[in-house]
Amino acid sequence: MLCFHHPDYHYPLPEEHPFPMDKFSRSRAMLETELRRGRFVAPEPAAWGLLHRVHREAYLESVRDGRLSEFDRNRLGLPDNARLLDRCRRETQGTLLAARAALEEGLAVNLGGGTHHAFADRGLGFCVLNDVAVACAALEEERPGLRVLVVDTDAHQGNGTHALLRGRPGRFSHSIHVGRNYPAEKEAGDLDVPLPRGVEGPEYLAALSASLEEALARSKPGLVLWNSGADIHRDDRFGQMALDDAAVAERDRRVLAATRGAGIPTVVLYGGGYNRDRRRTARLHAETVLRAEAWA
Secondary structure, X not given: OEEEOOOOXXXXXXXXXXXXXXXXHHHHHHHHHHOOOOEEEOOOOOOHHHHHOOOOHHHHHHHHHOOOOHHHHHHHOOOOOHHHHHHHHHHHHHHHHHXXXXXXXXXXXXXXXXXXXXXXXXXXXXXXXXXXXXXXXXXXXXXXOOOEEEEXXXXXXOHHHHHHHOOOOOEEEEEEEEOOOOOXXXXXXXXXXXXXXXXXXXXXXXXXXXXXXXXXXXXXXXXXXXXXXXXXXXXXXXXXXXXXXXXXXXXXXXXHHHXXXXXXXXXXXXOOXXXXXXXXXXXXXXXXXXXXXXXX
């Protein structure tokens, strides 16, 4: 199973910063030891021209040159500079490479990605580039007629992905999330499933199974991009869900059974994760990848 990873972003974020950047290096270290058939590949940065198919040039240049306004920098939640953009370009290329690999081999993983709050002209909620939308743009040219389903089980609505894929032929965007949670302003997707705060495992899993069945039936995909999300765990600071370890594992099983069990090429992406124990964030992401290995 191919696992695409990107350089660690060693910007001196304060220890109390809400985004656990170290989850990427921690989870990769776990997987390098525990994956039985994993092959790790470091992507090059996504081409500037490819990014332009989704993102506005002025926005990309502002991030690269550190020229975001204070307002835009605050709503992004990360310091804008060339190193951050380079890292996110590599992360975005990882999603595209994972999509290509999944179409050939059945399943691949980007050890990151799922940055679903990024819009064409702005970054939000720690999301600089919308890797899923960029990968879909590339696949439109490479695989005409390929139908792509985005399954977003991150605890927050995939608002940027919804907006960027809305109305595009052969693209279907599904999101199951807490309704009264970030982002405050939601976007219309093809299938939205807002759940109450504090939702527990049984209610969540029932809603997931029903909506996933509907999404697959309506989209008839040739590829699934799954933004998994570790922030559905009950100890996450921002997810506002109450799933325990067993329920998270069952979430993974149901998604993989519905997609890989039906023979649909599938890409696993990380999405959000902000557990109170930073090591647990990495472990939750790693466990999802380990469960996916069985379906490779």
